[in-house]
Amino acid sequence: MKSGTTSQQVVRREKWRRRLPYLAGAAVIIIVVGWLLYTSIESSTAQYLTVTELLAGGPSERIVRATGTVVGETIIWDEEELVLQFDLSDDGGSISIDYHGARPDLLEDGTEAVVEGHYQGEGRFEAAAILLKCPSKYEEE
Numbered sequence: 737m738k739s740g741t742t743s744q745q746v747v748r749r750e751k752w753r754r755r756l757p758y759l760a761g762a763a764v765i766i767i768v769v770g771w772l773l774y775t776s777i778e779s780s781t782a783q784y785l786t787v788t789e790l791l792a793g794g795p796s797e798r799i800v801r802a803t804g805t806v807v808g809e810t811i812i813w814d815e816e817e818l819v820l821q822f823d824l825s826d827d828g829g830s831i832s833i834d835y836h837g838a839r840p841d842l843l844e845d846g847t848e849a850v851v852e853g854h855y856q857g858e859g860r861f862e863a864a865a866i867l868l869k870c871p872s873k874y875e876e877e
Contacts, residue, residue: 782852788828795857801850802831802861808845824849824861831855835863842868 785793787804804824810832812821820835822843833851843849848869853862 784850786828787824787826787831790831790855790861791829791859793855796855798854799852799864800855801852802855803848803850804830806843806845806847806849811843811845813839820866824851829859831859831861833861833863833866835866837866840866840868842870 782799782801784801784803787802790800790802802824804826807823807825807830810821810823814820818837818839820833820837820839820843822833823830824833825831835851835853843866850867850869851861851863852865852867854864855861
């Protein structure tokens with residue numbers, strides 16, 4: 737024991753030495769949980785854009801949601817391959833949507849739609865999900 741060090745100080749140091757591994761473990765757990773929360777929130781959020789905003793922004797690796805109106809004469813449905821293609825437009829332009837999956841029943845000309853997926857650039861959008869707004873016959877008059 738150093739000169740001038742009391743037994744009380746030695747006891748305190750020993751308590752901290754015993755607590756140090758637990759404190760370090762708790763700090764690691766807090767950091768890991770925080771990192772997991774941050775990455776899960778970041779990856780699950782998708783930005784809502786209009787067709788015009790999507791075209792102006794260019795291709796993106798992020799998942800985005802684009803909203804617009806379905807152009808009916810562009811709908812191409814392959815029942816055997818479950819491939820759906822159509823154009824989504826707004827006042828500023830249109831994009832071609834490629835979707836693999838079941839065709840939504842309400843997909844028709846003039847339907848307001850939201851597509852979620854990746855914008856490939858050059859007017860091509862690879863959709864993972866299609867959401868359609870209810871037709872006007874369900875709205876109050």
